[in-house]
Amino acid sequence: MTQFDAIVIGGGLVGAAIGYGLVRDGLRVAIVDEGDIAFRASRGNFGLVWVQSKGLGAPHYQRWTRLSAEEWPALAAELGERTGISVGLEQPGGLQLCLGEEELEKRRAMMEQMRREAGNFGFEYRMLDRSELAGILPGLGASVAGASWTPYDGHANSLNLLHALHKGFGERGGTYLPGRTVIEAHAAPHDFRVEFAGETIVAPKIVLAAGLGNAKLAPLFGLLAPVRPQRGQILVTERTNRIWPLPLGSLRQTQEGTIMLGSSEEDVGFDTGQKPEIMRNIARRAVLCFPWIAELQIVRAWAALRVMPPDGLPIYDESEEFPGAFTANCHSGVTLAGAHANAFAPMVAAGALDPMMMPFSAKRFDVSAAA
Ligand SMILES: Cc1cc2nc3c(=O)[nH]c(=O)nc-3n(C[C@H](O)[C@H](O)[C@H](O)COP(=O)(O)OP(=O)(O)OC[C@H]3O[C@@H](n4cnc5c(N)ncnc54)[C@H](O)[C@@H]3O)c2cc1C
Numbered sequence: 001m002t003q004f005d006a007i008v009i010g011g012g013l014v015g016a017a018i019g020y021g022l023v024r025d026g027l028r029v030a031i032v033d034e035g036d037i038a039f040r041a042s043r044g045n046f047g048l049v050w051v052q053s054k055g056l057g058a059p060h061y062q063r064w065t066r067l068s069a070e071e072w073p074a075l076a077a078e079l080g081e082r083t084g085i086s087v088g089l090e091q092p093g094g095l096q097l098c099l100g101e102e103e104l105e106k107r108r109a110m111m112e113q114m115r116r117e118a119g120n121f122g123f124e125y126r127m128l129d130r131s132e133l134a135g136i137l138p139g140l141g142a143s144v145a146g147a148s149w150t151p152y153d154g155h156a157n158s159l160n161l162l163h164a165l166h167k168g169f170g171e172r173g174g175t176y177l178p179g180r181t182v183i184e185a186h187a188a189p190h191d192f193r194v195e196f197a198g199e200t201i202v203a204p205k206i207v208l209a210a211g212l213g214n215a216k217l218a219p220l221f222g223l224l225a226p227v228r229p230q231r232g233q234i235l236v237t238e239r240t241n242r243i244w245p246l247p248l249g250s251l252r253q254t255q256e257g258t259i260m261l262g263s264s265e266e267d268v269g270f271d272t273g274q275k276p277e278i279m280r281n282i283a284r285r286a287v288l289c290f291p292w293i294a295e296l297q298i299v300r301a302w303a304a305l306r307v308m309p310p311d312g313l314p315i316y317d318e319s320e321e322f323p324g325a326f327t328a329n330c331h332s333g334v335t336l337a338g339a340h341a342n343a344f345a346p347m348v349a350a351g352a353l354d355p356m357m358m359p360f361s362a363k364r365f366d367v368s369a370a371a
Contacts, residue, residue, distance in 0.1 A: 002030070003028075004203040005204065006204075006207065007032060007205070008209055009207070010031070010209035010211055011035075012209070013041075013334060013340075014209040014211065014336075015210070016165035016166055016169060017165055018340050018345045019169050019174055019345075020168050020172070021341040021349075022207075023172040023174040025346060028175075029175070030176075030203070031169065032180050033176065033180065034180065034213065035178045035179050040211070041331075042158070042333060043159065044305075045334055046232075046250075047158040051152035052111070052114075053110075053249075055114065055117075059121070061313050066121075066152060067339050067343060068337070068343075069152045069153075069338065071341070071342040071343065072091065072337070073089065076089040083168050087164055088155075090154050091152075093149060093246055094152075094246055094248070095247075095249065097147045097251070097289050098145050101145050104146045107127070107147075107148050108148070110148075124152075126148070127147070133147055137248075139290050140290065141288050141291050143288045143289070153247060155247040165337075165341075177196075177201075182194055182210070182217060187322045189322055190205075190323060208223065208328070209328050211307045211329075212270075212307055214227055215227050218362075221322050222319040223317055223319050224365065224366060225309075225317075225329050227307050228267070229306065230266065230305065231266040231306075232266075233263065234301065234304075235282055236300040237293065238258065240258075241257070243259075250282075250286075261285075263282070265306075272303050307329055311365075314328070314336070315330075316357050317361050317362050318353050326353070
Protein backbone atom coordinates (compact mmCIF):
# COMPACT_ATOMS: atom_id res chain seq x y z
CA MET A 1 0.00 0.00 0.00
CA THR A 2 1.44 3.37 -1.01
CA GLN A 3 0.37 6.48 0.86
CA PHE A 4 0.05 9.84 -0.93
CA ASP A 5 -1.27 13.24 0.13
CA ALA A 6 -3.48 13.40 -2.96
CA ILE A 7 -4.55 11.15 -5.81
CA VAL A 8 -5.53 12.75 -9.14
CA ILE A 9 -7.55 10.54 -11.49
CA GLY A 10 -6.85 11.56 -15.09
CA GLY A 11 -3.62 12.71 -16.73
CA GLY A 12 -5.07 14.97 -19.44
CA LEU A 13 -4.62 18.73 -19.36
CA VAL A 14 -6.92 19.20 -16.38
CA GLY A 15 -5.45 16.44 -14.19
CA ALA A 16 -1.86 17.26 -15.20
CA ALA A 17 -2.30 20.98 -14.40
CA ILE A 18 -3.88 20.24 -11.03
CA GLY A 19 -1.33 17.51 -10.23
CA TYR A 20 1.49 19.88 -11.15
CA GLY A 21 0.07 22.61 -8.89
CA LEU A 22 -0.29 20.14 -6.02
CA VAL A 23 3.30 18.82 -6.14
CA ARG A 24 4.55 22.39 -6.41
CA ASP A 25 2.65 23.07 -3.16
CA GLY A 26 4.68 20.27 -1.55
CA LEU A 27 2.14 17.43 -1.61
CA ARG A 28 3.02 13.83 -2.45
CA VAL A 29 0.78 13.23 -5.46
CA ALA A 30 -0.11 10.29 -7.71
CA ILE A 31 -1.73 10.86 -11.11
CA VAL A 32 -3.59 7.73 -12.22
CA ASP A 33 -4.22 7.70 -15.95
CA GLU A 34 -6.04 5.29 -18.23
CA GLY A 35 -3.83 6.37 -21.12
CA ASP A 36 -4.13 6.68 -24.85
CA ILE A 37 -7.04 4.30 -25.28
CA ALA A 38 -9.26 6.94 -23.67
CA PHE A 39 -10.98 9.83 -25.45
CA ARG A 40 -8.35 12.49 -24.84
CA ALA A 41 -9.49 15.98 -25.60
CA SER A 42 -6.05 17.09 -24.44
CA ARG A 43 -4.40 15.62 -27.55
CA GLY A 44 -6.95 16.86 -30.09
CA ASN A 45 -7.70 20.48 -29.29
CA PHE A 46 -7.20 23.79 -31.07
CA GLY A 47 -4.71 25.40 -28.68
CA LEU A 48 -6.50 28.68 -27.97
CA VAL A 49 -6.18 30.51 -24.69
CA TRP A 50 -9.52 32.14 -25.36
CA VAL A 51 -11.38 34.53 -23.13
CA GLN A 52 -13.63 36.76 -25.20
CA SER A 53 -16.58 34.42 -25.67
CA LYS A 54 -16.54 32.87 -22.20
CA GLY A 55 -19.25 33.63 -19.68
CA LEU A 56 -22.22 35.17 -21.47
CA GLY A 57 -24.92 35.16 -18.77
CA ALA A 58 -22.38 33.71 -16.32
CA PRO A 59 -19.93 36.45 -15.30
CA HIS A 60 -18.28 34.13 -12.75
CA TYR A 61 -17.03 32.08 -15.70
CA GLN A 62 -15.66 35.20 -17.42
CA ARG A 63 -13.80 36.09 -14.19
CA TRP A 64 -12.40 32.55 -13.82
CA THR A 65 -11.26 32.51 -17.45
CA ARG A 66 -9.64 35.94 -17.09
CA LEU A 67 -7.87 34.82 -13.93
CA SER A 68 -6.55 31.84 -15.89
CA ALA A 69 -5.36 34.01 -18.78
CA GLU A 70 -3.55 36.20 -16.24
CA GLU A 71 -1.87 33.16 -14.67
CA TRP A 72 -0.79 31.73 -18.02
CA PRO A 73 2.42 33.77 -18.56
CA ALA A 74 3.79 32.80 -15.13
CA LEU A 75 2.91 29.15 -15.68
CA ALA A 76 4.44 29.13 -19.16
CA ALA A 77 7.65 30.78 -17.92
CA GLU A 78 7.92 28.45 -14.94
CA LEU A 79 7.37 25.33 -17.07
CA GLY A 80 9.92 26.60 -19.60
CA GLU A 81 12.55 27.17 -16.93
CA ARG A 82 11.95 23.91 -15.08
CA THR A 83 11.46 21.55 -18.00
CA GLY A 84 13.17 23.22 -20.97
CA ILE A 85 9.91 22.85 -22.93
CA SER A 86 8.47 25.96 -24.54
CA VAL A 87 4.68 25.92 -24.48
CA GLY A 88 4.67 28.59 -27.21
CA LEU A 89 2.40 31.03 -25.42
CA GLU A 90 1.47 34.20 -27.29
CA GLN A 91 -1.15 36.52 -25.80
CA PRO A 92 -1.44 39.44 -28.21
CA GLY A 93 -5.25 39.58 -27.87
CA GLY A 94 -7.63 37.92 -30.31
CA LEU A 95 -10.07 38.71 -33.09
CA GLN A 96 -13.31 36.86 -33.80
CA LEU A 97 -14.16 37.39 -37.46
CA CYS A 98 -17.80 37.86 -38.48
CA LEU A 99 -19.17 36.96 -41.91
CA GLY A 100 -21.91 39.38 -42.97
CA GLU A 101 -23.65 42.20 -41.12
CA GLU A 102 -26.09 39.95 -39.25
CA GLU A 103 -23.27 37.95 -37.64
CA LEU A 104 -21.43 41.17 -36.81
CA GLU A 105 -24.48 42.72 -35.13
CA LYS A 106 -25.11 39.55 -33.10
CA ARG A 107 -21.49 39.60 -31.99
CA ARG A 108 -21.68 43.28 -31.07
CA ALA A 109 -24.78 42.62 -28.92
CA MET A 110 -23.05 39.67 -27.24
CA MET A 111 -19.91 41.64 -26.42
CA GLU A 112 -21.97 44.53 -25.06
CA GLN A 113 -23.94 42.14 -22.84
CA MET A 114 -20.64 40.70 -21.54
CA ARG A 115 -19.47 44.23 -20.72
CA ARG A 116 -22.71 45.03 -18.86
CA GLU A 117 -22.62 41.77 -16.92
CA ALA A 118 -18.97 42.25 -15.94
CA GLY A 119 -19.93 45.27 -13.81
CA ASN A 120 -17.02 46.71 -11.84
CA PHE A 121 -14.77 43.86 -12.92
CA GLY A 122 -14.76 45.38 -16.39
CA PHE A 123 -14.61 43.82 -19.85
CA GLU A 124 -12.55 45.55 -22.50
CA TYR A 125 -13.54 44.97 -26.09
CA ARG A 126 -13.74 46.71 -29.44
CA MET A 127 -15.63 46.03 -32.63
CA LEU A 128 -13.49 46.52 -35.74
CA ASP A 129 -15.02 47.27 -39.10
CA ARG A 130 -13.90 45.75 -42.37
CA SER A 131 -11.56 48.53 -43.42
CA GLU A 132 -9.73 48.53 -40.09
CA LEU A 133 -9.39 44.73 -40.26
CA ALA A 134 -8.10 44.80 -43.81
CA GLY A 135 -5.17 46.90 -42.60
CA ILE A 136 -4.16 44.18 -40.13
CA LEU A 137 -5.08 41.00 -42.01
CA PRO A 138 -3.76 40.73 -45.59
CA GLY A 139 -6.00 39.12 -48.20
CA LEU A 140 -9.20 39.49 -46.19
CA GLY A 141 -12.25 37.98 -47.94
CA ALA A 142 -15.07 40.21 -49.19
CA SER A 143 -17.60 38.46 -46.89
CA VAL A 144 -15.89 39.54 -43.67
CA ALA A 145 -17.94 42.40 -42.23
CA GLY A 146 -15.86 43.00 -39.11
CA ALA A 147 -14.66 41.42 -35.89
CA SER A 148 -14.68 41.64 -32.13
CA TRP A 149 -11.40 42.14 -30.31
CA THR A 150 -10.36 41.71 -26.70
CA PRO A 151 -6.84 42.09 -25.25
CA TYR A 152 -7.11 38.93 -23.12
CA ASP A 153 -6.86 36.20 -25.78
CA GLY A 154 -3.94 34.16 -26.99
CA HIS A 155 -2.81 30.71 -28.10
CA ALA A 156 -0.21 28.10 -27.26
CA ASN A 157 1.17 24.71 -28.23
CA SER A 158 -1.16 22.56 -26.17
CA LEU A 159 0.74 19.30 -26.79
CA ASN A 160 3.88 20.94 -25.42
CA LEU A 161 1.82 22.17 -22.49
CA LEU A 162 0.69 18.63 -21.70
CA HIS A 163 4.23 17.34 -22.05
CA ALA A 164 5.68 20.14 -19.87
CA LEU A 165 3.08 19.65 -17.13
CA HIS A 166 3.87 15.93 -17.01
CA LYS A 167 7.62 16.51 -17.06
CA GLY A 168 7.37 19.22 -14.39
CA PHE A 169 5.14 16.98 -12.29
CA GLY A 170 7.70 14.15 -12.43
CA GLU A 171 10.65 16.41 -11.75
CA ARG A 172 8.99 17.80 -8.65
CA GLY A 173 8.57 14.28 -7.32
CA GLY A 174 5.06 13.39 -8.53
CA THR A 175 4.21 9.75 -9.29
CA TYR A 176 2.59 9.09 -12.67
CA LEU A 177 0.72 5.79 -12.89
CA PRO A 178 -0.33 5.24 -16.54
CA GLY A 179 -2.24 2.30 -17.97
CA ARG A 180 -4.59 2.10 -14.97
CA THR A 181 -8.34 2.53 -15.21
CA VAL A 182 -10.18 3.41 -12.02
CA ILE A 183 -13.48 1.55 -12.00
CA GLU A 184 -14.20 1.49 -8.30
CA ALA A 185 -12.73 2.98 -5.17
CA HIS A 186 -13.12 3.00 -1.42
CA ALA A 187 -14.33 6.39 -0.22
CA ALA A 188 -14.67 7.70 3.33
CA PRO A 189 -14.18 11.24 4.63
CA HIS A 190 -10.51 12.17 4.08
CA ASP A 191 -9.73 8.54 3.32
CA PHE A 192 -9.63 7.31 -0.28
CA ARG A 193 -8.28 4.03 -1.57
CA VAL A 194 -7.83 2.93 -5.16
CA GLU A 195 -6.79 -0.62 -6.00
CA PHE A 196 -5.26 -2.11 -9.13
CA ALA A 197 -3.84 -5.58 -9.73
CA GLY A 198 -1.35 -6.07 -6.88
CA GLU A 199 -1.22 -2.37 -5.96
CA THR A 200 -3.16 -0.11 -3.59
CA ILE A 201 -2.80 3.65 -3.27
CA VAL A 202 -4.36 5.70 -0.50
CA ALA A 203 -4.68 9.41 0.22
CA PRO A 204 -6.79 11.83 2.29
CA LYS A 205 -7.54 13.84 -0.86
CA ILE A 206 -8.68 12.78 -4.32
CA VAL A 207 -9.34 14.89 -7.42
CA LEU A 208 -11.50 13.52 -10.23
CA ALA A 209 -10.07 14.99 -13.44
CA ALA A 210 -10.82 12.11 -15.78
CA GLY A 211 -12.54 14.12 -18.52
CA LEU A 212 -15.49 12.17 -19.88
CA GLY A 213 -14.62 9.41 -17.39
CA ASN A 214 -15.77 11.70 -14.55
CA ALA A 215 -19.44 11.04 -15.33
CA LYS A 216 -19.11 7.46 -14.04
CA LEU A 217 -16.53 8.14 -11.33
CA ALA A 218 -18.22 11.08 -9.59
CA PRO A 219 -21.09 9.17 -7.93
CA LEU A 220 -18.54 6.85 -6.23
CA PHE A 221 -17.39 9.93 -4.29
CA GLY A 222 -20.78 11.56 -3.62
CA LEU A 223 -20.25 13.94 -6.55
CA LEU A 224 -22.02 14.70 -9.79
CA ALA A 225 -20.32 15.30 -13.16
CA PRO A 226 -22.92 14.94 -15.92
CA VAL A 227 -20.49 15.62 -18.77
CA ARG A 228 -21.15 14.42 -22.31
CA PRO A 229 -18.95 14.17 -25.40
CA GLN A 230 -19.13 16.90 -28.03
CA ARG A 231 -17.17 16.21 -31.19
CA GLY A 232 -14.99 18.87 -32.76
CA GLN A 233 -13.12 18.55 -36.07
CA ILE A 234 -9.96 20.40 -37.04
CA LEU A 235 -8.03 20.82 -40.31
CA VAL A 236 -4.37 21.86 -40.59
CA THR A 237 -2.70 23.36 -43.65
CA GLU A 238 0.88 23.12 -44.81
CA ARG A 239 3.30 25.70 -43.40
CA THR A 240 3.34 29.19 -44.79
CA ASN A 241 4.88 32.58 -43.97
CA ARG A 242 3.81 34.17 -40.73
CA ILE A 243 0.71 36.11 -41.73
CA TRP A 244 -1.49 36.98 -38.76
CA PRO A 245 -0.24 38.89 -35.73
CA LEU A 246 -2.90 37.31 -33.49
CA PRO A 247 -5.29 34.33 -33.31
CA LEU A 248 -8.67 34.67 -35.02
CA GLY A 249 -11.02 32.42 -33.05
CA SER A 250 -11.63 29.52 -35.40
CA LEU A 251 -8.43 30.27 -37.36
CA ARG A 252 -4.92 30.47 -35.99
CA GLN A 253 -1.39 30.18 -37.26
CA THR A 254 0.98 28.06 -35.20
CA GLN A 255 4.55 29.15 -34.47
CA GLU A 256 5.67 26.47 -36.96
CA GLY A 257 3.65 28.20 -39.70
CA THR A 258 0.76 25.77 -40.22
CA ILE A 259 -2.74 27.23 -40.17
CA MET A 260 -5.31 25.49 -38.01
CA LEU A 261 -8.93 25.65 -39.15
CA GLY A 262 -11.62 24.75 -36.70
CA SER A 263 -13.65 23.77 -35.07
CA SER A 264 -17.08 22.20 -35.24
CA GLU A 265 -19.57 21.23 -32.54
CA GLU A 266 -21.49 17.97 -32.96
CA ASP A 267 -23.40 15.73 -30.58
CA VAL A 268 -22.57 12.25 -31.88
CA GLY A 269 -21.84 10.33 -28.69
CA PHE A 270 -18.39 8.75 -28.49
CA ASP A 271 -17.90 8.66 -32.27
CA THR A 272 -14.46 10.13 -33.09
CA GLY A 273 -14.85 9.64 -36.84
CA GLN A 274 -14.46 12.52 -39.29
CA LYS A 275 -17.34 13.72 -41.43
CA PRO A 276 -16.46 15.16 -44.88
CA GLU A 277 -19.49 17.47 -44.81
CA ILE A 278 -18.30 19.10 -41.57
CA MET A 279 -14.73 19.35 -42.91
CA ARG A 280 -16.08 21.08 -46.03
CA ASN A 281 -17.98 23.61 -43.89
CA ILE A 282 -14.86 24.38 -41.85
CA ALA A 283 -12.81 24.86 -45.02
CA ARG A 284 -15.55 26.89 -46.71
CA ARG A 285 -15.75 29.37 -43.84
CA ALA A 286 -11.96 29.69 -43.73
CA VAL A 287 -11.84 30.43 -47.48
CA LEU A 288 -14.63 33.01 -47.16
CA CYS A 289 -12.50 34.74 -44.52
CA PHE A 290 -9.27 34.44 -46.57
CA PRO A 291 -9.66 33.23 -50.18
CA TRP A 292 -5.87 32.52 -50.45
CA ILE A 293 -6.26 29.67 -47.93
CA ALA A 294 -7.74 27.61 -50.80
CA GLU A 295 -4.22 27.47 -52.32
CA LEU A 296 -2.75 25.74 -49.26
CA GLN A 297 -2.67 21.96 -48.92
CA ILE A 298 -4.49 20.37 -46.00
CA VAL A 299 -1.89 18.12 -44.39
CA ARG A 300 -3.76 16.83 -41.35
CA ALA A 301 -7.29 16.55 -40.02
CA TRP A 302 -8.80 14.93 -36.97
CA ALA A 303 -11.79 14.78 -34.69
CA ALA A 304 -11.75 14.73 -30.89
CA LEU A 305 -14.31 14.87 -28.11
CA ARG A 306 -14.85 17.85 -25.83
CA VAL A 307 -15.79 17.27 -22.21
CA MET A 308 -19.08 19.17 -22.18
CA PRO A 309 -21.17 19.96 -19.09
CA PRO A 310 -24.93 20.36 -19.79
CA ASP A 311 -24.81 24.19 -19.68
CA GLY A 312 -21.30 24.54 -21.15
CA LEU A 313 -19.91 25.99 -17.91
CA PRO A 314 -17.20 24.19 -15.94
CA ILE A 315 -18.09 22.01 -12.97
CA TYR A 316 -15.89 22.27 -9.87
CA ASP A 317 -17.03 20.67 -6.66
CA GLU A 318 -16.05 19.15 -3.37
CA SER A 319 -17.98 16.27 -1.89
CA GLU A 320 -20.15 16.93 1.16
CA GLU A 321 -20.55 13.19 1.74
CA PHE A 322 -16.82 12.47 1.47
CA PRO A 323 -14.83 15.62 2.35
CA GLY A 324 -11.47 15.55 0.62
CA ALA A 325 -12.93 14.48 -2.75
CA PHE A 326 -12.96 17.13 -5.49
CA THR A 327 -13.86 17.19 -9.17
CA ALA A 328 -12.90 19.44 -12.11
CA ASN A 329 -14.61 19.32 -15.53
CA CYS A 330 -14.45 21.78 -18.40
CA HIS A 331 -14.41 22.16 -22.17
CA SER A 332 -11.57 24.71 -22.19
CA GLY A 333 -8.74 22.91 -20.49
CA VAL A 334 -6.03 24.76 -22.44
CA THR A 335 -7.40 28.18 -21.50
CA LEU A 336 -8.01 27.15 -17.91
CA ALA A 337 -4.60 25.51 -17.32
CA GLY A 338 -3.33 28.66 -15.57
CA ALA A 339 -6.25 28.64 -13.14
CA HIS A 340 -6.07 24.89 -12.57
CA ALA A 341 -2.37 24.90 -11.68
CA ASN A 342 -2.21 28.24 -9.86
CA ALA A 343 -5.64 28.68 -8.26
CA PHE A 344 -7.61 25.41 -8.13
CA ALA A 345 -4.69 23.21 -6.97
CA PRO A 346 -3.85 25.54 -4.04
CA MET A 347 -7.51 25.37 -2.94
CA VAL A 348 -7.36 21.56 -2.97
CA ALA A 349 -4.03 21.65 -1.12
CA ALA A 350 -5.64 23.92 1.51
CA GLY A 351 -8.52 21.46 1.82
CA ALA A 352 -11.51 23.52 0.62
CA LEU A 353 -12.68 25.32 -2.50
CA ASP A 354 -12.85 29.10 -2.31
CA PRO A 355 -16.41 30.53 -2.05
CA MET A 356 -15.85 32.05 -5.52
CA MET A 357 -16.17 28.48 -6.86
CA MET A 358 -19.69 27.92 -5.49
CA PRO A 359 -21.52 28.88 -8.71
CA PHE A 360 -19.56 26.12 -10.49
CA SER A 361 -21.00 23.39 -8.25
CA ALA A 362 -22.95 20.60 -9.98
CA LYS A 363 -25.73 21.31 -7.49
CA ARG A 364 -27.04 23.59 -10.22
CA PHE A 365 -28.11 20.42 -12.10
CA ASP A 366 -29.43 18.55 -9.08
CA VAL A 367 -33.15 19.25 -8.96
CA SER A 368 -33.68 17.67 -5.52
CA ALA A 369 -30.81 19.71 -3.98
CA ALA A 370 -32.14 22.89 -5.58
CA ALA A 371 -35.62 22.16 -4.17
C1 LIG B 1 -11.75 19.76 -31.15
C2 LIG B 1 -11.42 20.39 -29.82
C3 LIG B 1 -10.92 21.68 -29.78
C4 LIG B 1 -10.63 22.26 -28.55
N1 LIG B 1 -10.07 23.50 -28.53
C5 LIG B 1 -9.74 24.06 -27.37
C6 LIG B 1 -9.12 25.32 -27.34
O1 LIG B 1 -8.82 25.92 -28.37
N2 LIG B 1 -8.86 25.90 -26.13
C7 LIG B 1 -9.19 25.27 -24.96
O2 LIG B 1 -8.98 25.86 -23.90
N3 LIG B 1 -9.73 24.04 -24.96
C8 LIG B 1 -10.00 23.43 -26.13
N4 LIG B 1 -10.55 22.18 -26.14
C9 LIG B 1 -10.88 21.54 -24.88
C10 LIG B 1 -9.71 20.95 -24.15
O3 LIG B 1 -8.95 20.15 -25.01
C11 LIG B 1 -10.28 20.12 -22.99
O4 LIG B 1 -11.01 20.95 -22.14
C12 LIG B 1 -9.25 19.46 -22.17
O5 LIG B 1 -8.35 18.76 -22.95
C13 LIG B 1 -9.92 18.50 -21.22
O6 LIG B 1 -8.93 17.86 -20.51
P1 LIG B 1 -9.30 16.72 -19.50
O7 LIG B 1 -8.03 16.44 -18.80
O8 LIG B 1 -10.48 17.12 -18.69
O9 LIG B 1 -9.80 15.52 -20.41
P2 LIG B 1 -9.00 14.47 -21.31
O10 LIG B 1 -8.00 15.10 -22.17
O11 LIG B 1 -10.05 13.64 -21.97
O12 LIG B 1 -8.21 13.61 -20.28
C14 LIG B 1 -8.88 12.78 -19.38
C15 LIG B 1 -7.87 11.76 -18.91
O13 LIG B 1 -8.50 10.94 -17.91
C16 LIG B 1 -8.15 9.60 -18.13
N5 LIG B 1 -9.24 8.77 -17.61
C17 LIG B 1 -10.53 8.75 -18.00
N6 LIG B 1 -11.24 7.86 -17.27
C18 LIG B 1 -10.36 7.32 -16.41
C19 LIG B 1 -10.48 6.34 -15.39
N7 LIG B 1 -11.65 5.76 -15.08
N8 LIG B 1 -9.35 5.97 -14.70
C20 LIG B 1 -8.14 6.56 -14.99
N9 LIG B 1 -7.99 7.52 -15.93
C21 LIG B 1 -9.09 7.88 -16.62
C22 LIG B 1 -7.95 9.48 -19.63
O14 LIG B 1 -7.03 8.46 -19.91
C23 LIG B 1 -7.40 10.83 -20.01
O15 LIG B 1 -6.00 10.83 -20.03
C24 LIG B 1 -10.85 21.56 -27.34
C25 LIG B 1 -11.33 20.25 -27.39
C26 LIG B 1 -11.60 19.67 -28.61
C27 LIG B 1 -12.09 18.25 -28.62
